Amino acid sequence: MPLQGLRVRGRTSRAPLFSLRPSASNLHPRAGLAPPSIRMSAMPIAEPASSSLALNLLWVRSQFPALAQTINGHAAVFLDGPGGTQVPQRVIDAIADYLASNNANTGGAYLTSRNTDRMIAEARLAMGDFLNCDADEIVFGPNMTTLTYAMSRALGRELGPGDEIVLTLLDHDANFTPWKALEEKGVTMRTVRFNEADCTLDMDDLAAKIGERTRLVAVGYASNAVGTINNVAEVVRLARQAGALSYIDAVHYAPHGAIDVRALDCDFLACSTYKFFGPHMGVLYGKREHLMRLHPYKVRPNTDSIPNCWEWGTLNHECIAGIKACVDYWEELGRRTHPAVTTRRAAILAAHEAIHEHERKMTEKMAAGLLAIPGLRLYGISDPRHFENRCATFAIRIAGHTPLELATKLGERGIFTWDGNYYALNLTEQLDVERLGGFLRIGLVHYNTTEEVKQLLASIREIAA
Ligand SMILES: Cc1ncc(COP(=O)(O)O)c(C=O)c1O
Numbered sequence: 001m002p003l004q005g006l007r008v009r010g011r012t013s014r015a016p017l018f019s020l021r022p023s024a025s026n027l028h029p030r031a032g033l034a035p036p037s038i039r040m041s042a043m044p045i046a047e048p049a050s051s052s053l054a055l056n057l058l059w060v061r062s063q064f065p066a067l068a069q070t071i072n073g074h075a076a077v078f079l080d081g082p083g084g085t086q087v088p089q090r091v092i093d094a095i096a097d098y099l100a101s102n103n104a105n106t107g108g109a110y111l112t113s114r115n116t117d118r119m120i121a122e123a124r125l126a127m128g129d130f131l132n133c134d135a136d137e138i139v140f141g142p143n144m145t146t147l148t149y150a151m152s153r154a155l156g157r158e159l160g161p162g163d164e165i166v167l168t169l170l171d172h173d174a175n176f177t178p179w180k181a182l183e184e185k186g187v188t189m190r191t192v193r194f195n196e197a198d199c200t201l202d203m204d205d206l207a208a209k210i211g212e213r214t215r216l217v218a219v220g221y222a223s224n225a226v227g228t229i230n231n232v233a234e235v236v237r238l239a240r241q242a243g244a245l246s247y248i249d250a251v252h253y254a255p256h257g258a259i260d261v262r263a264l265d266c267d268f269l270a271c272s273t274y275k276f277f278g279p280h281m282g283v284l285y286g287k288r289e290h291l292m293r294l295h296p297y298k299v300r301p302n303t304d305s306i307p308n309c310w311e312w313g314t315l316n317h318e319c320i321a322g323i324k325a326c327v328d329y330w331e332e333l334g335r336r337t338h339p340a341v342t343t344r345r346a347a348i349l350a351a352h353e354a355i356h357e358h359e360r361k362m363t364e365k366m367a368a369g370l371l372a373i374p375g376l377r378l379y380g381i382s383d384p385r386h387f388e389n390r391c392a393t394f395a396i397r398i399a400g401h402t403p404l405e406l407a408t409k410l411g412e413r414g415i416f417t418w419d420g421n422y423y424a425l426n427l428t429e430q431l432d433v434e435r436l437g438g439f440l441r442i443g444l445v446h447y448n449t450t451e452e453v454k455q456l457l458a459s460i461r462e463i464a465a
Contacts, residue, residue, distance in 0.1 A: 053337045055354040060447050063088040063329065064277075067447060074414030077452045082224050082252060082393055082443035083418050084274045087326070091278060094325035095318045102321075105314060116317055123320045124307070126327035129345045131269065131285050132260045139291070139310040140320060143282040144251050144270045145174040150310065151247070151268060151284065152178040154294045155216060161186035164213040166244075168192040169426040170201055170228065171220045175249035175270075176426065179218050190214070196431065199226040199380040200389065207238055214244040221253035221269075225424035225439065226380030227393030229253065236266045245290070251275055255445050256359060256391040258352040261285050278326030279319035284310070355446040359392045362444050362453050366394060369457035373464060375399035379431065379439060392444035397433065398464045403440040409463045415456055417442050 061067050066086040069076040078086055098119065104112035106120065124135035131138070141147040159165075165179050167189055180189050190209040193202040201219075210217060217239040222229045232248055239246040245267040250259055255276040261269050267287050274280040291306040303309055327348070334347030337354040341347045364387065370378050379395040381387065398406060403419035410417050420438040421428040428434040442456060 053339075053354070055333075055358045055446060056336060057358075057447075057449060059336065060333070061449075063090070064447055065089055065092070071414035072412060077415040077448075077455060079442045079444060079448065079452070079456060080416040080418055081255065081445035081448075082275070082422065082441060084280070085255060085277050085445055086447065087277055087279065087322070088329045090325045090329060091322045094321040095279060098318045098321035103317070106317075119324065120315070120317065120320050123324040123327075126324050126344070127283055129343075130259070130327055130330065130348055131271075131283075132262050132345060133285050134288065136307050137261075137285055137288050137291065139284040139286060139307045140315055140323075141282045141284060141311065142316070143280070144249065144272045144284075145178070145282070147270055147282045147284040148174055148247075148249075149178045149181075150296065150312075151286070152182060154296050155245075156182045156185055156187070157295060159185055159187045159215055162188075162213060163215045164188045164190050164211070166190045166192060166206070166209050166214055166217040166219075166239075168194065168201060168206070168219055168230075169430055170194045170199065170223050170226075170230070171218070171424070171426070172224050172249060172251065173423040173425050174251075175218050175220055175247070179216070179247075187215075188213075191426075192219075194228075194427070194430075198382070198386070199223065199228050199427070201228070201230050203231065203234065206235065210238050210242045210244065212242065214239070214242050216245045216247060218247040219249070221248055221250040221259070222256065222391050222393075223380070223424065223427070224252040224393065225422050225427050225441065226395045227390040228380055229257070229389050229391060232266070233264055236264050240265065252393070253391070255355075257356065258349050273319075273323050273326055276326070277329060279316075279322035281316060281319045281323060283323075286310070358446055359444060360387065362448060362450055363387055363390070363392045365450055365453045366392065366442070366444065366457070369453065370394060370396060370460075373398070373457075373461055375464060376460075392448075394442040395439035396442070397436070397439055398460070401464060402437045404437050406440045406460070406463060410456070410459055413459050415459055417456075 064086045102112045102115040104116045106113060106117050124138045127138045128135045139147065159182060165182065165187055167176050167179055169191055183189060192206045192209050194200060195202055217235060219230055219232060219235045221232050236246045248266045248269040250269050250271045254271045267290055269285040270282065272282045291310060296310050298309055298312055302312065330351050331344050331347040334350035335341060338350035341350050364384060367382055370376055371382060376396055376398045381390040407417050407419040418441045421434060422441060428438045433439060
């Protein structure tokens with residue numbers, strides 16, 4: 001089938017904005033991206049890292065009212081971040097204030113409607129700074145899954161027999177099935193394996209699966225089940241080299257690492273604000289050229305201009321107000337750790353730097369503690385030398401205990417974890433744990449503490465004894 005414009009013409013010969021090509025010894029994404037991306041960013045942090053302050057956990061935790069709850073007399077311990085994080089008070093206030101004072105539809109010739117238009121524009125700018133793109137490249141939607149289906153339908157209009165899409169078995173189903181649905185148009189799916197020993201993506205297999213027929217490579221930035229961080233910079237480069245588009249699922253990565261769509265040079269990147277301290281909504285970054293050229297399914301009165309033509313019906317305005325407040329939280333966190341930063345983008349990067357340091361310490365403690373528990377199997381990267389390639393998300397099984405039993409007993413003690421497959425269905429099936437109840441998932445984010453890690457470990461030891 002002819003390409004009809006889906007192929008990214010001439011991009012392989014274009015000089016890259018930044019040199020992102022990792023060396024063989026520098027294959028992990030954080031080494032290849034996150035700290036350098038802070039430096040490579042168009043708006044670098046004004047101060048060197050040495051002048052940064054550590055995360056002030058007292059301040060951080062004081063921002064999240066949910067963290068003060070008690071369950072059965074125990075202080076609640078939220079280790080369910082990968083399923084959705086808690087929100088700062090300012091997000092709650094922004095949602096309530098919008099509903100109290102400005103609740104209106106968009107485009108009206110009166111005050112509250114104009115305020116709504118302005119608020120959405122501000123939220124778009126804020127998300128643009130979060131991802132390092134322009135506001136008109138930010139599409140709001142109900143969640144990542146819906147946005148991904150919308151984009152797969154639109155891209156699918158240009159695809160047919162002879163075209164191929166590369167997917168991975170490490171991905172959440174939301175970055176798998178919406179693309180696989182295009183098989184009904186005759187598109188061929190090529191599926192990339194992962195290494196079972198440490199649940200890392202098989203990059204050789206990925207490189208082999210990308211070819212001249214590849215039109216799109218869909219890959220996760222980080223696994224929501226086992227915490228692996230993929231070398232997405234390399235994946236984007238391989239896709240681009242073949243003239244294919246890249247679609248990055250950054251839902252799980254967003255609370256853990258800085259995202260820079262410009263430095264990555266990806267074509268699309270989707271995330272969900274409820275995973276990084278905002279309300280239940282999804283955000284899609286699309287390169288302006290693609291958002292303008294592709295044809296979304298939409299109703300006739302809806303505008304043809306981007307990004308609104310990709311947003312159908314009335315959006316969740318109150319949650320969009322919450323998104324702006326969520327980015328405000330990131331900004332304040334960054335300014336508190338790097339007081340000299342000047343721009344919002346630099347403050348967001350500074351926040352990530354402080355978060356990374358804190359999460360790394362918790363990861364070391366958690367992994368060492370889990371591995372010392374008899375009968376416990378930790379899935380994913382367990383060698384501390386490769387911890388830069390994982391985030392603080394741990395999938396475990398304990399001999400003689402189902403994940404559901406463990407999650408229930410921990411829940412009774414006020415410790416919230418998750419059990420099952422978390423929609424990473426290909427992964428649990430390949431590891432043959434799907435029929436056994438999947439994994440117990442322990443997911444840390446920056447508001448968790450090493451004290452909570454100790455508490456979790458002590459509880460697991462008691463339950464498993
Ligand atoms: C890695 C990953 N991708 C995609 C999704 C789907 O996101 P949403 O709930 O916004 O559709 C999730 C949700 O858990 C996820 O963890």
